[in-house]
Amino acid sequence: AQSVTQLDSQVPVFEEAPVELRCNYSSSVSVYLFWYVQYPNQGLQLLLKYLSGSTLVKGINGFEAEFNKSQTSFHLRKPSVHISDTAEYFCAVIPPMDSNYQLIWGAGTKLIIKP
Amino acid sequence: NAGVTQTPKFQVLKTGQSMTLQCAQDMNHEYMSWYRQDPGMGLRLIHYSVGAGITDQGEVPNGYNVSRSTTEDFPLRLLSAAPSQTSVYFCASSYGQTSYEQYFGPGTRLTVT
Numbered sequence: 001a002q003s004v005t006q007l008d009s010q011v012p013v014f015e016e017a018p019v020e021l022r023c024n025y026s027s028s029v030s031v032y033l034f035w036y037v038q039y040p041n042q043g044l045q046l047l048l049k050y051l052s053g054s055t056l057v058k059g060i061n062g063f064e065a066e067f068n069k070s071q072t073s074f075h076l077r078k079p080s081v082h083i084s085d086t087a088e089y090f091c092a093v094i095p096p097m098d099s100n101y102q103l104i105w106g107a108g109t110k111l112i113i114k115p
Numbered sequence: 116n117a118g119v120t121q122t123p124k125f126q127v128l129k130t131g132q133s134m135t136l137q138c139a140q141d142m143n144h145e146y147m148s149w150y151r152q153d154p155g156m157g158l159r160l161i162h163y164s165v166g167a168g169i170t171d172q173g174e175v176p177n178g179y180n181v182s183r184s185t186t187e188d189f190p191l192r193l194l195s196a197a198p199s200q201t202s203v204y205f206c207a208s209s210y211g212q213t214s215y216e217q218y219f220g221p222g223t224r225l226t227v228t
Contacts, residue, residue: 043205
């Protein structure tokens with residue numbers, strides 16, 4: 001079965017430093033990939049998605065992610081974080097050939113911004 | 116647009132009690148779903164619906180019922196609450212299964228004692 005691994009449960013980083021949040025998935029065939037963000041005490045919102053085309057995807061709030069098919073990864077990056085980026089970030093995939101297009105979710109990574 | 120709304124925001128139940136979590140959307144979305152979120156486990160799909168009158172089970176459906184009589188509403192019923200159902204519940208909607216972007220409600224935090 002398809003699975004999504006977010007390698008870090010928490011990532012502490014200083015304000016204005018770069019950050020990378022890692023996501024790996026188990027399938028080696030084409031998938032659709034997503035990053036969602038959950039700010040404290042709120043629901044989730046879409047940050048960015050990869051469906052096809054360019055492997056570098058830009059999202060909201062200065063985030064971007066790169067799809068790497070050979071490494072089955074979709075890591076999220078931001079060159080300079082702000083205190084307002086404090087949130088939990090979820091990677092999700094839609095498995096190939098899934099007629100119901102159900103999202104498979106990673107466990108989440110908490111981004112902790114240190115002043 | 117109010118988007119996706121959920122009520123209540125918080126709820127405490129005793130074991131064995133039943134209740135209904137409400138979810139409504141005003142975006143005319145076909146697809147609606149219920150998730151539960153537990154620490155370190157991401158989101159797990161409970162039930163989903165692809166349109167009025169059509170529902171199906173997700174990954175963790177036991178102990179929950181749903182119905183979809185209108186496009187707008189998708190209530191989740193807990194039949195006999197158990198402590199294992201203590202969680203945060205999110206409702207989400209999208210235009211259809213192929214639109215991929217899901218819009219989430221603010222969540223309901225449920226505690227079962």
